[in-house]
Amino acid sequence: MFHLLSAHFGPQDWWPAETELEVIIGAVLTQNTNWTNVEKAISNLKDKGLVSLDRLVSLPTGDLAKEIRPAGYYNIKAKRLKNLIHFIADRYDGDLAGFLNEETERLREGLLSVNGVGPETADSIILYAANRPLFVVDTYTHRILNRHGMAGEETSYHELQEIFMDHLPEDAPFFNEFHALLVQTGKNYCRKAPLCSDCPLSRWESQDNINHLKG
DNA sequence: CACCAGGCAAGTA
DNA sequence: TACTTGCATGGT
Structure with a gap:
């Protein structure tokens, strides 16, 4: 097959992103959503220099929602993205590379503990950002x-x-x-x-x- | 006009 | 536990 x-x-040259953080953002934004809409949202974030852990931590959820509007479900997705960003910021002191270096099982467990991250979103991050062999x-x-x-x-x-x-x-x-x-x-x-x-x-x-x- | 898109969680009984 | 509903924009 x-x-x-x-x-x-x-x-196919996946995942269509420039950085690991961009993979994470895209994984949340593409939930039940056409990728072309996600591209518009990510483009907004890039234009404002918001593809950054620190910037996203300090950005109010309402402001984030406004930027990701084209991706649809923007209110719930702003919360979900914030949940995930804050998990990394709080539990790993903002060390994204360190987080992605965790053992696969532990990584998956952590991701799934975040409200708004289900199995596909978690596994997408594990495969496409952490480069682990998980289908x-x-x-x-x-x-x-x-x-x-x-x-x-x-x-x-x-x-x-x-x-x-x-x-x-x-x-x-x-x-x-x-x-x-x-x-x-x-x-x-x-x-x-x-x-x-x-x-x-x-x-x-x-x-x-x-x-x-x-x- | 209707239908769909690279899910997930909360509400209901 | 087993169903159902909400979330929402943009393209065909």
Whole structure:
């Protein structure tokens, strides 16, 4: 599946950000939101020099909300971003690199303890900011596996994550690219129809592949 | 006009 | 515990 998508789309060059902090900000802002809207919000922050831990700590939540307005849910996201920023500022004395250097389990535990950070946001930060081999699951991932008979509607986040991590080499650059390719696929081909004939994965519909994974 | 987007938490019974 | 609802802008 990876090779089909990679050959079809080419390198994805994720995460689209310049710094680790920008990855963290984007991970929160993109919750249930189109990335192009997130880009506008991040552009606002950059224009005002606000992509900085110190600046974000001192920035009132209401002012932050105003800047990230294009990303939607701006009031709740301003709170969530502040929660996460203050967690790093308080618990790690503002040492972002030190925080990202934590052991993966501890890192995930810390991220999930923040109100507004769920499994996908946490794992996105762990994979794309800390470069750890943890597979990120999102609605596209779920939908694609469902379409290909490898997951049900109710399959949990953790179960979906295990489908990848139990059968693939735990390599951060590989997980990085695979997840990005699944998102690209979901955006272009998996909107409504069960399985479009021009989907790059249509050729993957081979029982051999499915049985191998189920076995 | 309706529908969707790289979730998550709070409210209800 | 199991459902449901709120959050909100911008593109198609």
